[in-house]
Amino acid sequence: MDSAVAAIAEWMPRQRWFGGKGHAPALRLIGAFDLPTAEEDARVRTLLVMDDAAEPPILYQVPVVERAVRQHSPAASDHLIGRLSEGGFLYDGPHDRAYTDALLDLIVGEGRAASAGAVASGRYSGGEEDRGGGAAASARPPLSAPATVLGGEQSNTSIIYRPAESAPVICKVFRQLHHGDNPDVTLQTALAASGSPHVPASVGDVHGEWDDVGQPTGRARGHLAFAQEFLPGVEDAWRVALTAAATDSAFTDEARALGAAVAEVHLSLRELFPREQPSEELVDRITAAWSRRLGIAVAEVPELGAQRAAIEAVYARAQAGAWPELQRIHGDLHLGQVLLVPGRGWVLLDFEGEPLRPMHERCRPDLPARDVAGMLRSFDYVAGSTAIALPERAEAAVAWADAARHAFIDGYVAASGLDLSAYRDLLAAFELDKAVYEAIYEARNRPTWAAIPLHAIMSLLESGPLRASPDASAPDRPEPSTPSMA
Numbered sequence: 001m002d003s004a005v006a007a008i009a010e011w012m013p014r015q016r017w018f019g020g021k022g023h024a025p026a027l028r029l030i031g032a033f034d035l036p037t038a039e040e041d042a043r044v045r046t047l048l049v050m051d052d053a054a055e056p057p058i059l060y061q062v063p064v065v066e067r068a069v070r071q072h073s074p075a076a077s078d079h080l081i082g083r084l085s086e087g088g089f090l091y092d093g094p095h096d097r098a099y100t101d102a103l104l105d106l107i108v109g110e111g112r113a114a115s116a117g118a119v120a121s122g123r124y125s126g127g128e129e130d131r132g133g134g135a136a137a138s139a140r141p142p143l144s145a146p147a148t149v150l151g152g153e154q155s156n157t158s159i160i161y162r163p164a165e166s167a168p169v170i171c172k173v174f175r176q177l178h179h180g181d182n183p184d185v186t187l188q189t190a191l192a193a194s195g196s197p198h199v200p201a202s203v204g205d206v207h208g209e210w211d212d213v214g215q216p217t218g219r220a221r222g223h224l225a226f227a228q229e230f231l232p233g234v235e236d237a238w239r240v241a242l243t244a245a246a247t248d249s250a251f252t253d254e255a256r257a258l259g260a261a262v263a264e265v266h267l268s269l270r271e272l273f274p275r276e277q278p279s280e281e282l283v284d285r286i287t288a289a290w291s292r293r294l295g296i297a298v299a300e301v302p303e304l305g306a307q308r309a310a311i312e313a314v315y316a317r318a319q320a321g322a323w324p325e326l327q328r329i330h331g332d333l334h335l336g337q338v339l340l341v342p343g344r345g346w347v348l349l350d351f352e353g354e355p356l357r358p359m360h361e362r363c364r365p366d367l368p369a370r371d372v373a374g375m376l377r378s379f380d381y382v383a384g385s386t387a388i389a390l391p392e393r394a395e396a397a398v399a400w401a402d403a404a405r406h407a408f409i410d411g412y413v414a415a416s417g418l419d420l421s422a423y424r425d426l427l428a429a430f431e432l433d434k435a436v437y438e439a440i441y442e443a444r445n446r447p448t449w450a451a452i453p454l455h456a457i458m459s460l461l462e463s464g465p466l467r468a469s470p471d472a473s474a475p476d477r478p479e480p481s482t483p484s485m486a
């Protein structure tokens, strides 16, 4: 085995983006390419490794820098992957300037790298100036710039470049690779090109090709990285909302505006991408995915077994009810994916869809209710995590979240013109399905938060997608809608 692969296998389970929590990876090298670097001591490699121990196997992108001499700065030591048996040291690429510069150069300089089993091509999609100007006009970035890795809990690894002479850029290195275009790149790029203020401008991307015996041509093709305008100094709404809930500050105006922004993005996506009628086959496919996911959740989170029949009853009602036309959507909308940018309003990020869903499903037209449900769940998460951190604020946080959920729906309905009450059962099913997804996600990634979706599932089964507003007189069993949805 390539000694770099052996070192990566040891190191990978400690990385946030490693999807196979609970098992040691069994890595197989699928392909690798080198990027040119000006640093004599460094070799910049990107390895594509398949974890055959995952079910189904997962293909990861692992950029590394091989150096003959050990780096002694504390930053470098933190990002040492391991020693190579043939001599030399292996570093985590996104934390090493040799890699970050090589990646930026690949995109902005539209380079190409090809070697054993893999090819990568950079594409510069132009700053705002190439599209007639927009929210954040910026010049072409240089080929080299100081870079840092975004901290926090991400499924991918994002590198922020801060060139001295031009606007900052954030480049996301996709960790799990899939055959097919990544909606994060295609949806956001199309929205930005259409003039939508609700997404950052695209800067460019890296497209790759690698060996895949599962494809008829023997090759798979997909995106490896996506660079876009970085909106500096703006906290994501998850953090803003947590602070607001903890201090009992109103968030309803923001939530209403967020609902309107999501509706506007949905209206744009309707125009930009093909739509599909909800044929029987399509309805069956989506409802089968709910049931499949519920089966996985019950196997991984056995406490859910007692709710299975009640959840399935909600799914059956939704399946039999009204369905709107399907269209492209965000796919994994939550507060961590949206930024309230001063002077610009709400901006949506990360159109990649749910990382636990197969990519081919994420790339098909879907129901906007999935996004609405995702955001409703996220407000509930604010209440749930506030209750864990500040038990004395638990009740107030639930009222805060209910008010935000109602305001979000009001904003969405007003801007979309859609009568959501006609799709009440569908929204209930999507919210439950999202909570079921979260139950799996938390069990795998953040077990201390597992109670948040489990509690939500109980309460959704009791009261439907929207509890009564805090100031409304609460009926014994609140109707699963609000007046604004009627």
Ligand SMILES: Nc1ncnc2c1ncn2[C@@H]1O[C@H](COP(=O)(O)OP(=O)(O)O)[C@@H](O)[C@H]1O
Residues within 6 Å of the ligand: 150, 153, 154, 155, 156, 157, 158, 170, 172, 200, 228, 229, 230, 231, 232, 235, 236, 336, 337, 338, 349, 350, 352
């Ligand atoms: N264009 C951007 N401008 C400012 N911050 C961003 C931008 N893109 C991403 N971020 C920050 O990075 C975080 C993670 O980005 P995201 O696209 O959700 O990555 P992942 O797919 O790894 O979850 C976001 O929550 C946001 O805080």
Ligand SMILES: O=P(O)(O)O[C@H]1O[C@H](CO)[C@@H](O[C@H]2O[C@H](CO)[C@@H](O)[C@H](O)[C@H]2O)[C@H](O)[C@H]1O
Residues within 6 Å of the ligand: 153, 154, 155, 156, 238, 332, 334, 335, 336, 337, 350, 353, 354, 355, 356, 374, 377, 378, 379, 381, 382, 438, 441
């Ligand atoms: O990393 P991604 O942004 O692609 O999303 C994944 O991770 C999210 C957690 O970081 C997860 O979101 C869940 O936790 C959020 C709070 O951290 C909460 O606001 C969301 O409602 C909840 O679903 C997301 O589901 C997952 O795909």
